[in-house]
Amino acid sequence: MKVSLKWLNEYVEVPTDIKAFCDKLDLTGTGVEGVETLGAAFDHVVTAKVLKKEHHPDSDHMWVCSVDVGGLNVDKEGNPEPLQIVCGAQNFNEGDHIVTAMVGAELPGDVKIKKSKLRGVASFGMNCSARELGLSGDHDGIMILPEDAPVGVPFAEYAGLTDTVLDLEITPNRPDCLSMVGMAREVGAMHQQPVAWPLSGDVEKLAAVTAGEDVAAAVTVEVPDAARCPRYTARVIDNVKVGPSPEWLAERVTAAGGRSINNVVDVTNYILYLYGQPLHAFDFAKVASADGCAHIIVRAAADGEHLVTLDGEDRALTEDMTVIATPERAVALAGVMGGENSEVTEETTCVLLESAAFERGRTSRTSRNLGLISEASMRYERGVDDHLCEVVSQAAAALLAEVSGGTVRPGVVDVYELPTARPELIFRIPRFVAMMGADIPADFIEDILVRLGCAVEATDDASVLSVLPPTFRPDLEREIDLYEEVLRLWGMDRIPPTLPGGRERVGARTPEQETVRVI
DSSP: OEEEHHHHTTTSOOOSOHHHHHHHHHHTTOEEEEEEEETGGGTTEEEEEEEEEEEOTTOSSOEEEEEEOGGGOBOTTSOBOOEEEEEOOOSOOTTOEEEEEETTOEETTTEEOOOEEETTEEEOEEEOOTTTTTSOSOOSSOOEEOTTOOSSOBHHHHHTOOEEEEEEEOOTTOGGGSSHHHHHHHHHHHHTOOOOOTTTTHHHHHHHTBOSSOGGGTEEEEOSOTTTOSEEEEEEEESOOOOOOOHHHHHHHHHTTOOOOOHHHHHHHHHHHHHSOOEEEEEHHHHBOTTSOEEEEEEEOOTTOEEEBTTSOEEEOOTTSEEEEOSSOEEEETTTEEBGGGOOOTTOOOEEEEEEEOOHHHHHHHHHHTTOOOHHHHHHTTOOOGGGHHHHHHHHHHHHHHHHTOEEOSSOEEEEOOOOOOOOEEEEHHHHHHHHTSOOOHHHHHHHHHHTTOEEEEOSSTTEEEEEOOTTOTTOOSHHHHHHHHHHHHOGGGSOOOOOOOTTOOOOOOHHHHHHHHO
16 A cells, blocks of 8 residues: 555644654554655656757658756756757647656656657657656647746656655555555554544535436446445446546556546546545446446356456456446446446546445455456455445545536435444453553543544443444454554553563472572
8 A cells, every 4th residue: 555645644744754653653553665755756857948949850740849958958068058859749839838858867667768869860858748757648748837837947846746655564454544544544543633534525516516317317226135235326427528637636646556547537546545445437328228227236247257357358257256237248347347348438428436335255256266456356355334435426426527527417326235333342441451561541542442433432330431443444343452452552662561470370490490599
């Protein structure tokens, strides 16, 4: 799990001492596998200005440009000299401010910029598109910056791309930490800091982009076996225009370890990284039946049934696997990957958005039997909180409409047959203190449990707390699990070392040891 500290800092205050922060994460059970400084990937990439644009003498579509890169305008002898760059893009003019990769730069995709000759004319760099910089899928031309953009400034500094990204090892029992909000909650508990909840305001955002006929008139959902799919929600977004993502969205997806594809796919990935809830976007026209409605069935696959997944592989399925299907055919492998036959493309204008919870064990077996491990399957096999499916769907639909210019149909189709129950636990403070061998204050215990998402209430006995763990923490099943949570956040290094006691354990030296001692 890659965590952008710049992104995380929007929800909780991240300590400035990165080493101490990483040490604290290690001590509380979240292993730090690596620390990466973003912006280093844009070494030798700077803001620039086009001084001259002339036709290439031996090409009808290429240009020979003179590019100003500020204080970096020097030749081999150190004399001021703008860069000469041969460029094939058509969307720029003299005076435009652009982004230039100089000789020595290494761009995403292992593209190394070297001095070269293009049809006999020397070129000392490359004028970059957003796609070449790995910022979005836009490759219609080079990036054009605002007129007031400075010249000769490192691009990472100008675009605010400097960031520290932690590569974290998340244990299988902590599915909540496979999300930015989960890590914000964890950091807030570690440092007893307030945490902002990103979902606030999404109802109002969704209302502002809602229009048209109710979604129930266009979608039906059938789940014959609730054990396979405890909850399935569907929304429809009309008038979608598929294209490149805004820079901020592409940046977030890239920082989390993904790749920007288009605005629709990027929204689903962004929500997955943010909330830990996998989503899938279907091209509505490809899943609709002859009556113009999408009749979704979440069912067992038939033995020998085939589905070509989004990676282009033809998968042979078994009845242990679950598929999302229409009455005519399977269109996705539940919890693992979508099908090529319902993929969103540049021609898509209407999207059916799925937000669901699938059975953990079956998802794990499916992904491993097919050798198909995805970001979605990694989260489903650890446990996705079915209580959040619908509210996360609200956030995703509102954002998708915003970045694609679409509108969301009113309502949501929500089949919720098997809600996850919250276990009712008690926390006996004297028993905990005696077991831990440390006098941990009662107010600290209650504060930590609340910060972790538990509902805590006093009982008739002041030394006993009534605790309801959150549904996003399936590992909190017993009283002793709560003890472990409080202890790890108090700090096991703060527990004084003691020898175990016992009335029946009497220690004494043997006669031979006594003789040696006297001697």
